[in-house]
Amino acid sequence: MKDTSHVNALENEAIYIFREVAAQFEKPVLLFSGGKDSITLVRLAQKAFWPAKIPFPLMHIDTGHNFPETIEFRDRLVKELGLELIVRNVQDSIDQGKVKEESGRYSSRNSLQTTTLLDAIEEFKFDACIGGARRDEEKARAKERIFSVRDDFGQWDEKNQRPELFDMLNGQIELGQNVRVFPISNWTELDVWSYIEKEEIEIPSIYFAHKRKIFLRDGLIWSHSEFVYQEDDEEVIERMVRFRTVGDMSCTAAVFSDAADISSVVQEIRDSTISERGARIDDKRSEAAMEKRKQQGYF
């Protein structure tokens, strides 16, 4: 038998955080998008509680505009691991008149997810929502805590955050509040990819190079799809692309790539000079786009 000194410092930190969630909260839930970060979270949660099952359900806030590959992957993963999955649909929030579908050139259901999420938190009385956000993704996220308290309205008060010292996580909240938990806060995009490679974690096929119908706008590669608004003069072409980040189709841009397997993807990320969220159309809206969405209760 060997010693554990070779194990990854970030992995140990994440496992510690998962166990704190299970111990400190009554009704945690893991927010699962089908993206690589939330898939990594599932693997870490399995490790944290083995040989017991993950002691909380997964929840997907489905915009209805997801890549079909992601949904297929999600359902298979849940089935194989015997996990409980809750799905709540943005379409329902639209039908109930709670949110209004955006229209026009940059329309997306991405920001509509917030209402559906907050309703689901209330419906199930979740007190901790575990998410795959990372501090390296975006400037406002760089200031996010590992246990981030949200009020009754799901809002983030960034100027009044609890200090987090040493390893100690303070999960004490009042009734009606909830905590967003980010176990991979300190991971970078490359850390996640390296971990997926090392652990041989399966991820949806759209992360690898494939032929896709696309069009170009504002220097970004958009998917040609019924969910994505397209001008008549925006020409559809077919190219080898892959996705570095997976949100719904209307807010995720592709990159040109020939990286068809995990080791070439890791190499590509290593060599890359564009940040991951550089391909997120939702962040391009303004300099403070993410901070504004977070204050309103976004992930």
Place this chain on the structure above:
Amino acid sequence: MDVLKIATAGSVDDGKSTLIGRILYDTKSLTTDKLEAIEKTSKQKGYDYLDFSLATDGLVAEREQGITIDVAHIYFSTAKRSYIIADTPGHVEYTRNMVTGASTSQAAIILIDARKGVIEQTNRHFFINNLLRVKEVVVAINKMDLVDYSEETYNAIKADFEQLMSKRDYENQNITFIPVSALKGDNVVNKTDAMPWYNGGTILEHLEGLDLAAVSNAGTPRFPVQYVIRPKTDEFHDFRGFAGKVYGGELSVGDNVVALPSQTKSKIKEIYFNDEKFQTASRRSSVTITLEDEINVSRGDMLVKEGDLPTIDKQFTATISWMDSQKLAAGNKYVIQHGVNKVLAKVDRVHHRINPDYSGIDESIDALGMNDIAKVTFKLNKPIFFDAFKNHRTNGSFILIDSQSNNTVGAGFIQ
């Protein structure tokens, strides 16, 4: 993966954000889109240089006021290791952020503006990093370009800082002085020709050379139990695993251990990481331990090696850093979170406030305000198992929680 956590400290306008931006730029960690955003904004503001502080100042209020108001985490890596920088603001009123940043760091960079030299806030920055026993401190004397790269100025500042060092409590702290210009990029990542009189390395060279095992303070092994894993499946019917993180030293299969507070003895049967069995659990690994005997252990309890017990007491004295606008006074009650264990505590006595500029203590006060650092005695509703902070950074520290607001209102370091 080898990760070094660094806290930065400096006063307003000492160029801290610029230094971090410079590190990111020179290590090629800034991506094209981020760099373009910086170029665009610098131009809009009419600067003839790149304003690297834009890379880190993440909140709208910060960009408006041009200051950093909360701890931001910044990531970069070299071929050798990954780095996490906790960028903590330097204003007098934000001591709590500095304490927070230092608590998770193994190294600190203290910035001094070469034109101003050692100022009152430098004392505070050094005091806090010394109080929190951050092993490695780099004193970066910045803006050398604005003092004609003068060796005399550098030496004078160094001598002033050495005066401070003579008053420190934690003497084994390693302190390294480096003359830099963050704006010009001198001695940050790359060597410079501008200061031929300086023979040492750059900031990055110094950080790369640190031995990680040596910078994270070792102690005796402590295993606070976070969670009890009981699968109750057919295959693992009798499995009772104690999940937690190993602090201070190693634990191995066969070690004789004592469970606290019950003081029941047993022996480590198995150590699991996920589904794999290991002979030894190293420091900071998150493992699951099973014992030879069926003894009662639950969250908040602690496994320690036999013959190596911590102090078990219902009272202790600590240096605390107060972080709340509501005052702390004798008689007040709080929740103390010591690792994963929670107890109720009452302030028995506020002994004195420590002046964070090393100028002495103030015994006249009986209540603490935001940012005060003081010596306080607490009485608890049940015993906890602790070590002195100077011997064990993890088992000697705690946080104070206000049971009304649930906020973390202070941090303490047990004497």
